[in-house]
Amino acid sequence: MAERIILEEKSYKTVCREGNILIKSFVPSHPKSNVYNEAYIHSCVEEAGIPVPKIISVTPSEDGGFAIAMEFIEGKTLQQMMAETPEKTDEYLERFVDIQLEVGAHRTPKLRNTRYKMIDIINGLTEIDASTRYELLQRIHGMKRHTKLCHGDFVPSNVIIRDDGSYCVIDWAHATSGNAGADAAITYLRFTLEDPELADKYLRLFCRKADMAIQYIQTWMPIVAAAELPRYKGAERELLEQWISVAEYQ
Numbered sequence: 733m734a735e736r737i738i739l740e741e742k743s744y745k746t747v748c749r750e751g752n753i754l755i756k757s758f759v760p761s762h763p764k765s766n767v768y769n770e771a772y773i774h775s776c777v778e779e780a781g782i783p784v785p786k787i788i789s790v791t792p793s794e795d796g797g798f799a800i801a802m803e804f805i806e807g808k809t810l811q812q813m814m815a816e817t818p819e820k821t822d823e824y825l826e827r828f829v830d831i832q833l834e835v836g837a838h839r840t841p842k843l844r845n846t847r848y849k850m851i852d853i854i855n856g857l858t859e860i861d862a863s864t865r866y867e868l869l870q871r872i873h874g875m876k877r878h879t880k881l882c883h884g885d886f887v888p889s890n891v892i893i894r895d896d897g898s899y900c901v902i903d904w905a906h907a908t909s910g911n912a913g914a915d916a917a918i919t920y921l922r923f924t925l926e927d928p929e930l931a932d933k934y935l936r937l938f939c940r941k942a943d944m945a946i947q948y949i950q951t952w953m954p955i956v957a958a959a960e961l962p963r964y965k966g967a968e969r970e971l972l973e974q975w976i977s978v979a980e981y982q
């Protein structure tokens with residue numbers, strides 16, 4: 733049997749490699765429906781012809797949780813590449829944006845619509861007042877309805893580049909069908925929390941390559957910050973709250 737190598741451990745899951753198989757094991761308290769939903773979304777994206785690791789199975793683990801098994805992709809994530817060769821960050825960022833645009837050009841109507849997912853999250857937020865929630869929901873209703881594939885967590889650690897230069901996108905738990913501008917706003921938010929300078933570079937590059945107005949992405953920012961709020965704590969959460977507050981007086 734192949735040796736088990738742990739690649740990443742979080743409170744609710746462990747990612748490990750066993751030979752040419754990648755196993756994402758979730759703790760028993762992580763809802764079974766979330767595990768199946770992640771595998772379902774990933775399978776839809778795989779069937780749409782996007783380069784992703786092939787899903788092999790969803791199986792119960794000995795501890796009572798569930799695990800997703802998929803193909804292990806040999807290569808390096810763009811995050812690893814940026815860390816190892818910082819002088820090539822601009823080149824890698826270009827590749828990153830090109831891949832985001834290529835992925836976002838696909839339609840995946842089977843996936844949940846971004847706007848409905850965001851509306852549900854915002855309606856359920858107890859930490860922001862009713863007037864702000866109202867403003868945010870109005871803002872969503874004012875947006876055009878698109879059905880483009882949105883990864884929902886498009887960051888350099890979720891893009892693997894193989895030795896031959898081809899790519900594979902992983903971590904599809906948050907994917908929806910909706911507006912490319914919303915997906916770019918999520919990426920910009922994640923970059924801002926890690927490296928604000930790189931975040932601005934990303935935003936300018938994305939807008940140029942997508943021929944999209946920066947103001948359009950900015951319109952999404954308070955909505956995206958609200959929808960992402962439950963995932964953050966402390967100083968990061970305060971930053972998200974500042975983004976949300978823009979919706980109150982615009």
Ligand SMILES: Nc1ncnc2c1ncn2[C@@H]1O[C@H](COP(=O)(O)OP(=O)(O)O)[C@@H](O)[C@H]1O
Nearest residue numbers: 739740747754785803804805809889890902903
């Ligand atoms: N199929 C795969 N093949 C190779 N490496 C993978 C694969 N899936 C995940 N990884 C590695 O494990 C890391 C974490 O997996 P990921 O699915 O992104 O979970 P999360 O970011 O939610 O912890 C990735 O950044 C990548 O380095």
Ligand SMILES: [Mg+2]
Nearest residue numbers: 889890902903
């Ligand atoms: Mg990831």
